[in-house]
Amino acid sequence: MNLVTIAQASAATGVSAKMIRHYESIGLIRAPVRTENRYRHYNEADLHDLGFIRRARDLGFSFEDIRQLLDLWRDKGRSSAEVKAIALRHIKELDDKAAQLAAMSRTLKRLAESCHGDARPDCPILEALDKPAPAGGCCNP
Amino acid sequence: MNLVTIAQASAATGVSAKMIRHYESIGLIRAPVRTENRYRHYNEADLHDLGFIRRARDLGFSFEDIRQLLDLWRDKGRSSAEVKAIALRHIKELDDKAAQLAAMSRTLKRLAESCHGDARPDCPILEALDKPAPAGGCCNP
DNA sequence: GTTGACCTTGCCATGATGGGATACCTATCT
DNA sequence: AGATAGGTATCCCATCATGGCAAGGTCAAC
Structure with missing residues (x-):
């Protein structure tokens, strides 16, 4: 499964650990699994989402927009018109x-x-x- | 002296009453005189400063810049080079x-x-x- | 004397991010 | 075993400019 710590997720995606926790707190990303010591551990899908978010932020999208874009990305039956409208x-x-x-x-x-x-x-x-x-x-x- | 209340100052300068109080709290403008009932009352110079601030904000200057610009405006012996640099x-x-x-x-x-x-x-x-x-x-x- | 409009202070919120404090967990070095 | 170092957790505070809300004081008009 290739689980990584928050620091490794940060290095891999360019999103600061601080922001990763923040995204979780506002529900932009799902809460990752925790090890026994309560440390967060991220899987490939989590890393993808973080990278997606960072690239969207680099394009200036707001969190609300990103939330919708992520939903659309996950929805394989989306219409590209919705994405384009955003x-x-x-x-x-x-x-x-x-x-x-x-x-x-x-x-x-x-x-x-x-x-x-x-x-x-x-x-x-x-x-x-x-x-x-x-x-x-x-x-x- | 033509003293006006905060609502009148707001109407005259286009700065919201909220912001006028805020400017005062951060020391961007001087505290105006108060009447017995503790109401703020602004004189012509105060109104000028508020207008100055609003126009500077309309040009996108930060409060820190505005503070310096106001100081320069008050300093009749300023050099225009300082203003231009800002x-x-x-x-x-x-x-x-x-x-x-x-x-x-x-x-x-x-x-x-x-x-x-x-x-x-x-x-x-x-x-x-x-x-x-x-x-x-x-x-x- | 009540209503309505104005004033006061103070706290909380935004959006995206950083900083700091305190405590816990783990690994390594002596 | 104890010390040291570093990663992690949570929580609070700060930015910048602005708005909102609440609770209470004041004034003028009806």
């Missing part, structure tokens, strides 16, 4: 978030460009944070 | 984060494109999450 929704979230960050960056870059960045105290960045009404004719007419 | 560092953080999200989105889009998205169970998205080694010749040679 992915497309997540892609939209990622893109929205990225666009938000890009907008902040753009605004800030514009301000930073017009800032001398020397010993003088006057600074358009502070002025922008200062102004009572950020809306106006300058940006979104 | 802004440039933050711009880099924003861009890094956006790039990270974009990379996730790109990977996921590639997978989603090759997924039928119909009633059939086979799905490249699940396969990608499945595979033991995500590194390989397909992406980063």
Whole structure:
């Protein structure tokens, strides 16, 4: 059966032992078998799930999404449409978030460009944070 | 002096009353004067600071950054270089984060494109999450 | 004098992760 | 056998920004 300890499972999957226990506590993975001394021992299927979770997390999926994806993976009669729907929704979230960050960056870059960045105290960045009404004719007419 | 209650300060600045109290508790803003009944009352300078904070938060600055920006704003002998340095560092953080999200989105889009998205169970998205080694010749040679 | 709207403090929750404390188990070295 | 080292268990706390809820005080209007 090739049972491994939590540290070995961690090394094999790249998920910290701390997180492995956490996933168990929130029901994302099944509780593994315990030896007499109450140590957790993981089998191949457990390791697969942990790897699956890590790769999904690397793609930015939330635990709730991962829970569904894992369920779909286990369900051999799933429809790929369900998986794709989750992915497309997540892609939209990622893109929205990225666009938000890009907008902040753009605004800030514009301000930073017009800032001398020397010993003088006057600074358009502070002025922008200062102004009572950020809306106006300058940006979104 | 035009003193206003916390709800009015909230309405005027767009910062929730909850957050205003929180900012006070972490020392981001000064404790306002209290009336006899212990109600907080904010003056013009307080409102300015709250507006400043909200605009800085809208640009994604952390509280620690905002603390420094507020200090710089109050210091009339500041050098704009200091402000610009904070802004440039933050711009880099924003861009890094956006790039990270974009990379996730790109990977996921590639997978989603090759997924039928119909009633059939086979799905490249699940396969990608499945595979033991995500590194390989397909992406980063 | 009651109702409703506002204010106060304090605790808990999020999401994903890390840190630390304390205690137990096991293996190795002296 | 005793000491030392290291892995494991559980539990609590912290992050960061924000919201919710509860219990109680205060004020104005009806």
